[in-house]
Amino acid sequence: MVLNSYAKINLSLSINSKLKSGFHQIQSHYCLINLSDKIRIIKANKKKDTVFFKGPFIKHIKKSNNSIINLLKLLRKLKIISNYYSVTVIKNIPAFSGLGGGTSNAAFILKFFLKEIISKDTLNKIEKVVGSDLRLFFYKQGFVDNLRKIIVAKKNHRLFFLISRPNFNCSTREIYLKVKKYSKKIKFSYQKIHTKKNFIKKILNNKNDLQSIVEKKHPILKKLLTDISTEKGCYFARMSGSGSVCYGLFKNETSAEKALNKIKIKYPKFWFSLAKTV
Numbered sequence: 001m002v003l004n005s006y007a008k009i010n011l012s013l014s015i016n017s018k019l020k021s022g023f024h025q026i027q028s029h030y031c032l033i034n035l036s037d038k039i040r041i042i043k044a045n046k047k048k049d050t051v052f053f054k055g056p057f058i059k060h061i062k063k064s065n066n067s068i069i070n071l072l073k074l075l076r077k078l079k080i081i082s083n084y085y086s087v088t089v090i091k092n093i094p095a096f097s098g099l100g101g102g103t104s105n106a107a108f109i110l111k112f113f114l115k116e117i118i119s120k121d122t123l124n125k126i127e128k129v130v131g132s133d134l135r136l137f138f139y140k141q142g143f144v145d146n147l148r149k150i151i152v153a154k155k156n157h158r159l160f161f162l163i164s165r166p167n168f169n170c171s172t173r174e175i176y177l178k179v180k181k182y183s184k185k186i187k188f189s190y191q192k193i194h195t196k197k198n199f200i201k202k203i204l205n206n207k208n209d210l211q212s213i214v215e216k217k218h219p220i221l222k223k224l225l226t227d228i229s230t231e232k233g234c235y236f237a238r239m240s241g242s243g244s245v246c247y248g249l250f251k252n253e254t255s256a257e258k259a260l261n262k263i264k265i266k267y268p269k270f271w272f273s274l275a276k277t278v
Helices: 067-077 101-113 120-130 134-138 172-177 196-204 211-217 219-229 253-266
Strands: 002-010 014-018 024-043 050-054 085-090 141-146 149-152 160-165 234-239 246-250 271-276
Touching: 002 101, 002 134, 024 101, 024 160, 024 271, 067 085, 067 101, 067 120, 101 120, 101 134, 120 134, 134 149, 160 219, 160 253, 196 234, 211 219, 211 234, 219 234, 219 246, 219 253, 246 253, 253 271
Parallel strands: 050 085
Antiparallel strands: 002 024, 014 024, 024 085, 024 141, 141 149, 160 246, 160 271, 234 246
16 A cells, blocks of 8 residues: 655744643645655564655654654554554655655555544544644545644645755754744634635735744745745745745746746755645
8 A cells, every 4th residue: 555645835824822842833835746755654563663854845744753653652552553564665755845745645545544533632642652743634625723623625626736845854842842933813714715816815815924933043045045036937936834844835837847948057965856735
């Protein structure tokens, strides 16, 4: 069995408060994109899970303590599975990027094993081990109202992106530790957003609260975003999550491709890709 483990993009990200647990309460518009890791799962002959990582983005991945190993251990403890597995992951999603690659791997493996709807209690237990953004990957598009609630989009809009990963890593923990100001929590509903035009207009009025923190440490990120945003057909350019991946949202695939051909010449050492919503 081969699974597609899709990346996510934060179209907006506001940090509302810091919880006693150490986590931050956030709100975020997000979508899944067709950039994906490929996961192959087979039953193991021995009573031991093994995970093999291949592909262009394996340098910083822990082989013995990662989201997949931890998930499989927990699923046996919760009696959701009983067997042991050999898992091979082709890493096409950059690590330390703000695209949720590791959590996505765990989420799509979890969905593969589930035979029925997962209870909230079980999901909460798994999130504590895997990551607080696990439930994002259960829906193609939505709004994170808080760490426990996602408002699912009534209509999935077709969106086109130019994606770039600068040649530096971002530690999610380190970026969040530098948050000093918090945005006011908003009440959001999809009821008044019926068209793609209205949706993009709503997103344009938002931002990523973590972006300025990363820009201060890495000024090249601000320059990259400015260059992407000035390309023809680009609605706006932002950082995803805690970075370092940046993206431009474009009117169509053609304008995104034309921008890619120009931008990658300016930044020959950066990784680039085109993507669209799944």
